[in-house]
Amino acid sequence: MKPSSTPSPAARATPRPGRLVRVAAGVLLSALAATGGADEYTATDLERWQQAYGQVVKKGDELFHGGLASENTLQCAQCHPNAANTHPETYPKFQQQLGRVATLFEMINWCIENPLESAPLAADDPRMVALQAYITFERRGMPLAPGKH
Amino acid sequence: MSGLKRREFMKRGAALAAAGSLPLGVVELAFADDQTPDFSFAFISDSHITHIKGREFVRNFDRGLMRAVAEANLLHPRPDFVIYGGDIAQLGTAAEIDHGLDILGGLRGDVHYVMGEHDYYLDLGEHWERRLGPQYHSFDHKGVHFVVLNSILTHEAWTHGAWDSPMARMNEMARLDNPDGSPFMVGAAQRAWLKQDLERVYCDTPIVVLSHSPLQKIYRGWNFWTEDAEAVQALLAPFRKVTVLYGHVHQIQYNQIGNISFHAAMATAWPWPYPGSYSQQTSHLPKLTVPMNRADPFFERDATGWQFVNLHSGDIDVHYQLPGNTPRVVAFDAARGHPVDRHHQAPEDRLPTQDHY
Ligand SMILES: [Fe+2]
Ligand SMILES: [Fe+2]
Numbered sequence: 001m002k003p004s005s006t007p008s009p010a011a012r013a014t015p016r017p018g019r020l021v022r023v024a025a026g027v028l029l030s031a032l033a034a035t036g037g038a039d040e041y042t043a044t045d046l047e048r049w050q051q052a053y054g055q056v057v058k059k060g061d062e063l064f065h066g067g068l069a070s071e072n073t074l075q076c077a078q079c080h081p082n083a084a085n086t087h088p089e090t091y092p093k094f095q096q097q098l099g100r101v102a103t104l105f106e107m108i109n110w111c112i113e114n115p116l117e118s119a120p121l122a123a124d125d126p127r128m129v130a131l132q133a134y135i136t137f138e139r140r141g142m143p144l145a146p147g148k149h
Numbered sequence: 150m151s152g153l154k155r156r157e158f159m160k161r162g163a164a165l166a167a168a169g170s171l172p173l174g175v176v177e178l179a180f181a182d183d184q185t186p187d188f189s190f191a192f193i194s195d196s197h198i199t200h201i202k203g204r205e206f207v208r209n210f211d212r213g214l215m216r217a218v219a220e221a222n223l224l225h226p227r228p229d230f231v232i233y234g235g236d237i238a239q240l241g242t243a244a245e246i247d248h249g250l251d252i253l254g255g256l257r258g259d260v261h262y263v264m265g266e267h268d269y270y271l272d273l274g275e276h277w278e279r280r281l282g283p284q285y286h287s288f289d290h291k292g293v294h295f296v297v298l299n300s301i302l303t304h305e306a307w308t309h310g311a312w313d314s315p316m317a318r319m320n321e322m323a324r325l326d327n328p329d330g331s332p333f334m335v336g337a338a339q340r341a342w343l344k345q346d347l348e349r350v351y352c353d354t355p356i357v358v359l360s361h362s363p364l365q366k367i368y369r370g371w372n373f374w375t376e377d378a379e380a381v382q383a384l385l386a387p388f389r390k391v392t393v394l395y396g397h398v399h400q401i402q403y404n405q406i407g408n409i410s411f412h413a414a415m416a417t418a419w420p421w422p423y424p425g426s427y428s429q430q431t432s433h434l435p436k437l438t439v440p441m442n443r444a445d446p447f448f449e450r451d452a453t454g455w456q457f458v459n460l461h462s463g464d465i466d467v468h469y470q471l472p473g474n475t476p477r478v479v480a481f482d483a484a485r486g487h488p489v490d491r492h493h494q495a496p497e498d499r500l501p502t503q504d505h506y
Contacts, residue, residue: 079420084427
């Protein structure tokens with residue numbers, strides 16, 4: 001099964017420009033006034049953030065299931081159905097073959113370069129972010145287990 | 150006793166044994182059978198030959214199959230034949246099936262092929278059948294009755310749905326974790342054939358069923374599953390000793406349900422995680438199963454493998470050949486009445502790499 005409840009991506013997750021300006025202005029104002037901005041987000045904000053998050057998880061799901069360009073046609077889900085055996089909750093952890101403690105994105109790149117025989121992604125490439133979002137979403141609820149093998 | 154009467158008698162005897170109403174010693178005596186000599190065969194599965202373009206195929210998967218073929222040819226004593234458990238191809242194209250069969254053509258001796266969903270859902274088995282013959286059949290070998298099933302059929306409505314193209318259907322079925330997938334089944338027509346086929350078999354004849362899907366229900370979300378498993382098991386229930394050998398799951402699995410022992414094959418292509426490692430759903434890996442050693446992506450043959458199988462009076466032991474890992478033996482234990490791993494069955498004998506989460 002796919003994520004049994006992908007965080008419902010709304011029809012539009014990209015905030016309209018007007019909204020962005022207002023948000024930016026708000027940040028600036030609160031920084032200047034140094035007043036407590038702690039309760040200055042609303043249920044609407046929360047919903048919007050959740051939608052933005054859901055969109056990225058969905059993007060990651062697509063990339064994971066063949067959407068990521070692959071030199072030899074292999075896709076992540078072929079070996080990791082529902083992102084099983086990716087264990088995001090264990091990272092960073094020691095990888096014997098790399099000889100050091102590695103982060104999740106390095107391991108994803110390892111699979112891109114080896115099983116997929118393709119070029120690695122930059123750490124901040126939106127596709128890398130999306131892959132991590134999807135992988136982690138499929139492990140939601142699992143306790144953090146740093147370093148675990 | 151005429152054939153029919155004897156069969157009826159054995160049926161009743163087997164039913165009693167299954168109900169556990171006879172002491173084990175008596176069961177053994179009643180069914181003691183020296184008619185079937187020991188023999189062995191090799192069992193290779195799930196090579197998923199993948200066409201990239203032109204004459205390029207995914208090298209890793211070619212190598213897995215080549216290695217299995219080379220090692221099967223070196224077996225001594227010679228296995229009587231080879232079973233191929235299905236999924237020769239990744240997307241069912243003639244290019245992939247032919248390339249896979251070219252490699253498998255290097256095998257010495259006869260090969261009996263089972264249909265996998267990756268071989269089937271592009272052209273509904275047409276090219277496969279042209280190359281390899283009927284999708285289901287049976288044969289006898291040294292007193293054992295072998296049945297080959299096509300267990301990866303599904304609802305007609307799904308198969309003949311409004312697909313954009315045959316390849317769209319193939320891609321849909323090729324996705325293991327597909328939320329829009331459709332469960333595997335043997336189907337009514339083939340079950341009717343099986344019923345008829347078994348009518349001429351004595352109840353004390355050991356039966357080995359070769360299927361691609363498990364013929365038991367483990368996890369529907371990944372089609373580690375056969376929708377009409379119970380109905381198929383019921384047809385096999387009257388027999389003294391039945392073993393189901395299947396592919397598809399790309400991992401070590403074994404189980405015992407009544408008179409039926411189940412064993413899965415490793416893939417030569419890549420391993421699959423155990424369904425229990427998907428934390429969002431529950432699944433039912435047979436409790437007997439001690440998992441395969443965990444895959445290490447840094448070694449591309451890790452957690453792949455192939456197996457050879459010995460038959461002694463119908464009881465089977467499966468020898469898993471696991472590149473880079475110690476071979477494992479899962480054998481029927483007559484005293485316990487089910488298959489056990491000869492070295493790792495007890496919890497205290499497990500290796501850390503057999504702990505999947
Ligand atoms: Fe397979
Ligand atoms: Fe399969």
